[in-house]
Amino acid sequence: xSGVTQTPKHLITATGQRVTLRCSPRSGDLSVxxxxxxxxxxxxxxxxxxxxxxxxxxxxxxxFSAQQFxxxxxxxxxSSLELGDSALYFCASSEGLKNIQYFGxxxxxxxx
Amino acid sequence: GEDVEQSxxxxxxxxxxxxxxxxYTDSSSTxxxxxxxxxxxxxxxxxxxxxxxxxKQDQRLTVLLNKKDKHLSLRIADTQTxxxxxxxxxxNYGGATNKLIFGTGTLLAVQx
Numbered sequence: 523x524s525g526v527t528q529t530p531k532h533l534i535t536a537t538g539q540r541v542t543l544r545c546s547p548r549s550g551d552l553s554v555x556x557x558x559x560x561x562x563x564x565x566x567x568x569x570x571x572x573x574x575x576x577x578x579x580x581x582x583x584x585x586f587s588a589q590q591f592x593x594x595x596x597x598x599x600x601s602s603l604e605l606g607d608s609a610l611y612f613c614a615s616s617e618g619l620k621n622i623q624y625f626g627x628x629x630x631x632x633x634x
Numbered sequence: 635g636e637d638v639e640q641s642x643x644x645x646x647x648x649x650x651x652x653x654x655x656x657x658y659t660d661s662s663s664t665x666x667x668x669x670x671x672x673x674x675x676x677x678x679x680x681x682x683x684x685x686x687x688x689x690k691q692d693q694r695l696t697v698l699l700n701k702k703d704k705h706l707s708l709r710i711a712d713t714q715t716x717x718x719x720x721x722x723x724x725x726n727y728g729g730a731t732n733k734l735i736f737g738t739g740t741l742l743a744v745q746x
Contacts, residue, residue: 565724625679
């Protein structure tokens with residue numbers, strides 16, 4: 523168990539809908555990262571937050587947004603969902619800005 | 635550019651050693667990682683190596699780093715059927731972000 527908790531484990535929804543994925547980092551970790559794993563793109567970095575502030579953006583679509591709350595948990599919001607958004611979404615956390623990243627078990631999103 | 639390369643597939647017999655190779659691009663990476671992903675599961679951090687090290691040993695795992703050639707390898711001694719999984723090499727991209735760049739993953743199949 524990495525100590526990073528992601529909910530829900532599975533999410534099935536329809537095109538055009540909006541979903542929220544939740545991540546609780548390891549105790550004491552200030553950085554949270556979101557990654558997407560898909561068959562065609564592999565594992566891709568989406569966005570990083572550190573202590574509530576956005577630190578870096580990767581290949582994140584404009585339809586996607588994230589935030590980190592004062593208790594350090596993070597949410598990834600995906601809107602206007604398309605079939606191609608079906609993927610495994612991982613959250614990772616690290617103690618600081620440059621430390622080792624530990625991953626959660628992921629949320630599997632299926633858009634039908 | 636951001637490119638981490640791995641061979642796609644490796645098959646070994648139980649009890650043999652497995653060697654999974656990876657080449658990376660960013661010479662300023664602080665850490666290089668190996669993650670394991672079993673079917674339907676999350677990313678488990680197996681081991682990591684600081685960029686100023688040449689070798690790291692952790693029980694059955696040996697990581698070798700050749701910075702000159704930007705080559706990383708993971709050796710698993712006495713490979714077991716439970717080691718069957720996809721192994722991802724990753725580097726933390728330099729600069730202001732700590733994002734990880736992942737390889738395509740190597741599927742390790744262990745034959746009994």
